[in-house]
Amino acid sequence: MxxxxxxxxxxxxxxxxxxxxxxxxxxxxxxxxxxxxxxxxxxxxxxxxxxxxxxxxxxxxxxxxxxxxxxxxxxxxxxxxxxxxxxxxxxxxxxxxxxxxxxxxxxxxxxxxxxxxxxxxxxxxxxxxxxxxxxxxxxxxxxPQKCGPSLTALDTLLGRLPAPERNRATALLAPLHTLATAHPGSQPDPERQLVRGAEELSRLLTPYGSDAARHARNLVRAADLVTRPRQHTDPEQTVFAVRDRYMADALEAEPSAxxxxxxxxxxxxxxxxxxxxxxxxxxxxxxxxxxxxxxxxxxxxxxxxxxxxxxxxxxxxxxxxxxxxxxxxxxxxxxxxxxxxxxxxxxxxxxxxxxxxxxxxxxxxxxxxxxxxxxxxxxxxxxxxxxxxxxxxxxxxxxxxxxxxxxxxxxxxxxxxx
CATH class of the missing domain: 3.40.1660.10 (EreA-like (biosynthetic domain))
Incomplete structure (x- = not known):
């Protein structure tokens, strides 16, 4: 057969x-x-x-x-x-x-x-x-996860800033050190206090060079992930969707590669x-x-x-x-x-x-x-x-x-x- x-x-x-x-x-x-x-x-x-x-x-x-x-x-x-x-x-x-x-x-x-x-x-x-x-x-x-190196880099940078900026940046950076070990979605915060602090720090440090701006931007993204909810009526507001969007955005920084x-x-x-x-x-x-x-x-x-x-x-x-x-x-x-x-x-x-x-x-x-x-x-x-x-x-x-x-x-x- x-x-x-x-x-x-x-x-x-x-x-x-x-x-x-x-x-x-x-x-x-x-x-x-x-x-x-x-x-x-x-x-x-x-x-x-x-x-x-x-x-x-x-x-x-x-x-x-x-x-x-x-x-x-x-x-x-x-x-x-x-x-x-x-x-x-x-x-x-x-x-x-x-x-x-x-x-x-x-x-x-x-x-x-x-x-x-x-x-x-x-x-x-x-x-x-x-x-x-x-x-x-x-x-x-x-x-955006695992932002410890950016925190370390900014700790070093602050010592070179003028006193008024250094004092304000130090105050803004202090609560952000929790991001080094925090998991995405672990600190849901409708008030977005960590994010607002990271955004202010980013605006403050942008005039001090591309490295400072990059590390501060990393903290904004990391803070956003940590404070996003795991569940939401709009799936695009969850930590999972935001993480993937940030990863796509990171590739846009290399437009000719x-x-x-x-x-x-x-x-x-x-x-x-x-x-x-x-x-x-x-x-x-x-x-x-x-x-x-x-x-x-x-x-x-x-x-x-x-x-x-x-x-x-x-x-x-x-x-x-x-x-x-x-x-x-x-x-x-x-x-x-x-x-x-x-x-x-x-x-x-x-x-x-x-x-x-x-x-x-x-x-x-x-x-x-x-x-x-x-x-x-x-x-x-x-x-x-x-x-x-x-x-x-x-x-x-x-x-x-x-x-x-x-x-x-x-x-x-x-x-x-x-």
């Missing part, structure tokens, strides 16, 4: 898939050459991730960044990381100031304190070392997972740049990834003494049959890329209706994470997909001593 023919969607997905032969940044780029046509005319390339703790996602992003820089003229990497701390990473990759370990650790998120991100930062430094300043690739942070954007799938997509009125970062970029923005989601089949648990438990390694012991690994089996990942794996079980903009009609028809897919943030439910799926309409949310068959946990590096 002859074998049944695959359904049209599976067959079309298999034909449209572009195999990824390697995840190494040093590998030949023959398999990436189809991206030249896909990304023609694109200025901002969103590189997503279904988890914040998958080694293979980070390695693929490193490889794609190297390709984009070397062959497609990319001039900056913008990351879902502290805009206050990012200048230290930029100083390292462009001029060799400080150390890569200290700069990456200073970004403030456990998600990026990994050997994979460190290797990417070291690659950027190596690439830049033999190039003139005008041709060096930059590192940008776009997240060709940017690789590193963030979670939930941010780089052009619609909110699960529907609703909340607008992600990618939605703002699509409105502002049209098809010059390309959202590439990274998905995986099975394996393991790192994430914090929402509840503590005895499975933690209590003997470990590093910060990274608090971020355990989570195993997960093959995707459920009705998911996006299962359909991709059925068509092409190995690592591959799929461009949705030019996909054949059976693929576009499949991608135009909602399907569940995996999306894990920095924290997951302790027992039920493997059951978690969110619906997505692929053609409305992403421009392309990269499927990684096997996920393994990202590898932390020890927090460097000062």
């Amino acid at each position: 002859p074998l049944p023919s695959p359904d049209p969607t599976t067959a079309s997905l298999a034909r449209a898939a572009v195999p990824l032969r390697s995840l190494s940044a040093d590998a030949p780029t023959t398999d990436l050459q189809p991206l030249r046509q896909v990304l023609d005319g694109v200025r901002i390339i969103g590189l997503g991730e279904a988890t914040h703790g998958t080694r293979e996602f980070f390695r693929l992003k490193h490889r794609l960044l190297a390709f984009l820089v070397r062959e497609l003229g990319c001039t900056a990497l913008a990351m879902e990381a502290s805009e206050s701390a990012a200048p230290a990473v930029d100083a390292y990759v462009r001029s060799g100031v400080g150390s890569a370990e200290q700069a990456v650790a200073g970004l403030g998120f456990w998600t990026w304190q990994t050997r994979e991100v460190l290797a990417m930062v070291e690659w950027m430094r190596t690439y830049n070392r033999q190039r003139p300043a005008s041709e060096r690739v930059r590192f940008l942070g776009i997240d 060709k940017i690789a954007l590193w963030a979670h799938n939930g941010h780089i997509g052009t619609t909110h997972h699960g529907g609703g009125a909340l607008r992600p970062l990618g939605s703002h970029l699509r409105d502002r740049h049209g098809d010059a923005y390309y959202a590439l989601a990274l998905l995986f089949g099975s394996g393991a990834f790192r994430a914090r648990r929402t509840l503590p438990g005895p499975w933690q390694n209590r003997r470990a003494r590093t910060r990274d012991a608090k971020v355990p690994s989570h195993r997960i089996g093959p995707p459920a049959p009705n998911t996006v990942e299962a359909q991709l794996a059925s068509a092409t079980p190995t690592d591959h890329f799929l461009d949705l903009r030019t996909a054949p009609e059976p693929v576009r028809a499949w991608a135009a209706v909602p399907h569940p897919h995996r999306s894990f943030g920095a924290m997951v439910p302790r027992w039920t994470y493997h059951l978690h799926h969110t619906p997505v309409t692929l053609t409305a949310t992403y421009d392309g997909l990269a499927y990684i068959a096997a996920s393994s946990p990202s590898e932390p590096f020890p927090h460097p001593t000062a």
Whole structure:
């Protein structure tokens, strides 16, 4: 008896898939050459991730960044990381100031304190070392969170101000020091006192140079996030919507740069997972740049990834003494049959890329209706994470997909001593 023919969607997905032969940044780029046509005319390339703790996602992003820089003229990497701390990473990759370990650790998120991100930062430094300043690739942070470096910089600056301005700025800055450790949405304040103080400080310091103005602006954004509500009758007034809007605004400060954007799938997509009125970062970029923005989601089949648990438990390694012991690994089996990942794996079980903009009609028809897919943030439910799926309409949310068959946990590096 002859074998049944695959359904049209599976067959079309298999034909449209572009195999990824390697995840190494040093590998030949023959398999990436189809991206030249896909990304023609694109200025901002969103590189997503279904988890914040998958080694293979980070390695693929490193490889794609190297390709984009070397062959497609990319001039900056913008990351879902502290805009206050990012200048230290930029100083390292462009001029060799400080150390890569200290700069990456200073970004403030456990998600990026990994050997994979460190290797990417070291690659950027190596690439830049033999190039003139005008041709060096930059590192940008776009997240208003983790504003401690801006507070430190302004503390130093105040000592150089004339007495009247110094006294007023000191009074305004004092309550803002709570922002260094406060979480977004943790201090809802309808009166917006922290924000008003940060805005006055910004107006006061603007005449004292671009660095002072930049750090003060960072505090305005950080204060806004901390005091925004998590829930509101208008979703665009919530901390989640405001954070993504600020991250989009940060990219507008680089109007001539060709940017690789590193963030979670939930941010780089052009619609909110699960529907609703909340607008992600990618939605703002699509409105502002049209098809010059390309959202590439990274998905995986099975394996393991790192994430914090929402509840503590005895499975933690209590003997470990590093910060990274608090971020355990989570195993997960093959995707459920009705998911996006299962359909991709059925068509092409190995690592591959799929461009949705030019996909054949059976693929576009499949991608135009909602399907569940995996999306894990920095924290997951302790027992039920493997059951978690969110619906997505692929053609409305992403421009392309990269499927990684096997996920393994990202590898932390020890927090460097000062």
